[in-house]
Amino acid sequence: MTRSVRLSRISPVLIILGIAITLAIAGEVRPSIYATSVTIGFFSLLALPLGLLYGQGGAISLAQGGFAAVGAFTTAILTVKFGWSPFASLVVSVGLPAILAFVIARPLLRLPELSLALVTISLVMIFKVVFERAERLTGGYNGITGIAPLPIIGVERSYAHWTVWTAVLIVAYCYASYVESGRGRALNAIRVDRLLAESTGTNVALELSSLFSLSAGIAGFAGWFYAHYIGFMAPDSLDPTLSANILFMVVLGGRKSVLGPIVGASLFTLASDLLPGTVTQGMIFGSLLIVILVFFPDGIVSPGMMRWTRRRATTIPEAKNTPGVRLERA
Amino acid sequence: MTLSARDLSVRFGGLQALAEVSLEVTPGRILGLIGPNGAGKTTLFNCLTGVIQPKGTVVVDGVEITQLRTDERVRRGISRTFQTPRLDMNRTVLDAVMLGYTPHLAQGRLACFLGLPSVGRSEEHLRNGAIEKIRLLGLGGAAEDRAGSLSLGQLRLLEVARALVAGPRYLLLDEPAAGLDESDRIRLADAIKNAAASGIGIVLIEHNVGFVSRLSHELLALVNGTVVARGEPNSVVCSEKVVEAYLGPAYVH
Numbered sequence: 047m048t049r050s051v052r053l054s055r056i057s058p059v060l061i062i063l064g065i066a067i068t069l070a071i072a073g074e075v076r077p078s079i080y081a082t083s084v085t086i087g088f089f090s091l092l093a094l095p096l097g098l099l100y101g102q103g104g105a106i107s108l109a110q111g112g113f114a115a116v117g118a119f120t121t122a123i124l125t126v127k128f129g130w131s132p133f134a135s136l137v138v139s140v141g142l143p144a145i146l147a148f149v150i151a152r153p154l155l156r157l158p159e160l161s162l163a164l165v166t167i168s169l170v171m172i173f174k175v176v177f178e179r180a181e182r183l184t185g186g187y188n189g190i191t192g193i194a195p196l197p198i199i200g201v202e203r204s205y206a207h208w209t210v211w212t213a214v215l216i217v218a219y220c221y222a223s224y225v226e227s228g229r230g231r232a233l234n235a236i237r238v239d240r241l242l243a244e245s246t247g248t249n250v251a252l253e254l255s256s257l258f259s260l261s262a263g264i265a266g267f268a269g270w271f272y273a274h275y276i277g278f279m280a281p282d283s284l285d286p287t288l289s290a291n292i293l294f295m296v297v298l299g300g301r302k303s304v305l306g307p308i309v310g311a312s313l314f315t316l317a318s319d320l321l322p323g324t325v326t327q328g329m330i331f332g333s334l335l336i337v338i339l340v341f342f343p344d345g346i347v348s349p350g351m352m353r354w355t356r357r358r359a360t361t362i363p364e365a366k367n368t369p370g371v372r373l374e375r376a
Numbered sequence: 377m378t379l380s381a382r383d384l385s386v387r388f389g390g391l392q393a394l395a396e397v398s399l400e401v402t403p404g405r406i407l408g409l410i411g412p413n414g415a416g417k418t419t420l421f422n423c424l425t426g427v428i429q430p431k432g433t434v435v436v437d438g439v440e441i442t443q444l445r446t447d448e449r450v451r452r453g454i455s456r457t458f459q460t461p462r463l464d465m466n467r468t469v470l471d472a473v474m475l476g477y478t479p480h481l482a483q484g485r486l487a488c489f490l491g492l493p494s495v496g497r498s499e500e501h502l503r504n505g506a507i508e509k510i511r512l513l514g515l516g517g518a519a520e521d522r523a524g525s526l527s528l529g530q531l532r533l534l535e536v537a538r539a540l541v542a543g544p545r546y547l548l549l550d551e552p553a554a555g556l557d558e559s560d561r562i563r564l565a566d567a568i569k570n571a572a573a574s575g576i577g578i579v580l581i582e583h584n585v586g587f588v589s590r591l592s593h594e595l596l597a598l599v600n601g602t603v604v605a606r607g608e609p610n611s612v613v614c615s616e617k618v619v620e621a622y623l624g625p626a627y628v629h
């Protein structure tokens with residue numbers, strides 16, 4: 047197995063690397079493209095872990111944007127108001143949303159899929175109200191300005207591009223590795239049939255809350271990066287619609303594959319750049335989603351598209367005691 | 377060392393699905409569970425595995441597990457199969473069987489995320505074990521096929537393989553032989569006997585009375601949630617209540 051399995055894990059990473067390099071080349075030619083590519087990378091960072099949680103584990107979360115906002119405000123407060131170094135605050139920006147998510151996940155994850163979605167979106171609303179009201183810390187509606195750029199990266203767009211895309215590559219690799227592991231198998235069972243997962247020994251609540259927490263931690267990292275890149279953070283910067291849009295990207299791009307969330311993030315970002323006005327965007331995105339889901343229920347990139355890699359991914363000994371021979375059907 | 381249930385009672389609204397049913401199975405023994413449709417056989421399995429909460433107690437190897445979740449019971453060595461197979465039809469047979477390893481998975485979450493080589497080695501190892509069980513149940517040729525391409529009988533065999541790879545101490549089989557042809561049935565019977573010989577305690581639900589009496593050390597007959605007979609297979613099969621409520625007089629001749 048080993049070589050071809052590693053191939054199936056590495057091929058999405060190579061494709062993403064290809065996307066990142068292409069964007070970088072385009073960015074060198076036309077610098078404004080870097081702004082787009084950083085946005086795509088940022089959205090991908092939020093969408094990828096949700097793809098794992100929802101596409102593989104079947105648990106919808108509409109809180110990714112909210113956790114990013116928590117990470118962003120955390121670093122804004124710690125660096126601007128308390129003079130922390132951004133790397134010290136990074137720990138808190140990742141840890142706080144992760145812990146928060148883990149603690150609230152247990153009761154939440156018992157809920158059916160749809161109520162889970164509703165509860166997580168309410169959670170994001172609560173975050174927003176807290177940011178607006180905790181004026182002394184967050185600056186209320188005005189937010190916090192003057193967040194220092196990250197050392198080395200500074201405000202150099204190409205550095206920002208490579209930072210965020212490196213993170214995307216790492217997360218994508220982790221996603222692909224997890225899916226191919228025994229834990230990924232258990233996660234898939236949770237989505238397909240909870241009773242099956244429980245009856246084969248999976249602690250469903252623990253499994254999902256760990257992933258929910260991990261998604262929140264990655265979102266916190268994305269928020270941390272965002273705050274230092276933009277230099278300003280207000281309750282409206284990463285608002286509840288972002289959470290909904292992230293879910294949209296995952297579903298549109300393909301919730302069951304590693305590349306899906308990234309394709310979704312790219313399409314969403316390009317479309318928002320090209321289309322005028324939020325109302326028109328909403329209409330077009332809405333109809334696009336319906337049309338795509340009617341024809342491709344699993345989104346644009348579906349696991350079926352990658353099946354040939356899957357098929358080659360496992361080599362099993364032939365039934366008649368000839369170890370090492372591949373089973374290949376005519 | 378026993379899996380024992382004491383006075384299990386379950387009500388579904390007005391229906392008394394189980395009424396003070398007790399049973400005991402020890403390692404290496406096969407307990408056959410018979411009874412007409414709706415007698416409460418599957419419900420009994422659901423009580424033992426914690427899918428539903430009955431009145432009464434369930435004890436495994438001296439520890440009461442009545443309050444434990446299903447997955448915790450699996451980790452304590454109770455595995456089951458389902459009467460209607462439950463699995464992801466879009467995955468391969470091999471993959472479906474490997475799911476059975478979950479309770480004792482030696483793959484840390486972090487290691488899985490990082491794609492460490494140890495995870496690959498562990499998977500390789502599990503794969504070989506799973507293939508062995510798949511062959512044992514005669515599905516060797518289909519290991520790489522979509523689970524959805526199997527017949528219902530084969531899916532039940534797959535479930536047996538999946539339950540076996542978990543390395544259970546007690547194995548609950550819900551009509552595993554239904555829909556099997558003669559050769560598959562023999563293979564299944566061998567697998568069950570071997571599992572018992574290796575020290576697993578087995579409860580076997582089965583409608584084919586000939587098949588189950590030959591295989592079991594003991595039979596327990598349920599009718600309307602009540603135990604009507606238990607003991608040595610031949611005497612249970614010939615007992616008046618069983619013949620009357622389940623087998624019909626024709627069976628005796």
Ligand SMILES: Nc1ncnc2c1ncn2[C@@H]1O[C@H](COP(=O)(O)OP(=O)(O)OP(=O)(O)O)[C@@H](O)[C@H]1O
Nearest residue numbers: 388391393411412413414415416417418419420459
């Ligand atoms: N979750 C449930 N809710 C309500 N009634 C149920 C439930 N599960 C089982 N029953 C009822 O309890 C009774 C016993 O069902 P059970 O499935 O245990 O029977 P069984 O002995 O396994 O029958 P079969 O041989 O048909 O599989 C049936 O009347 C069934 O309709």
Ligand SMILES: [Mg+2]
Nearest residue numbers: 417418419459
């Ligand atoms: Mg039944």
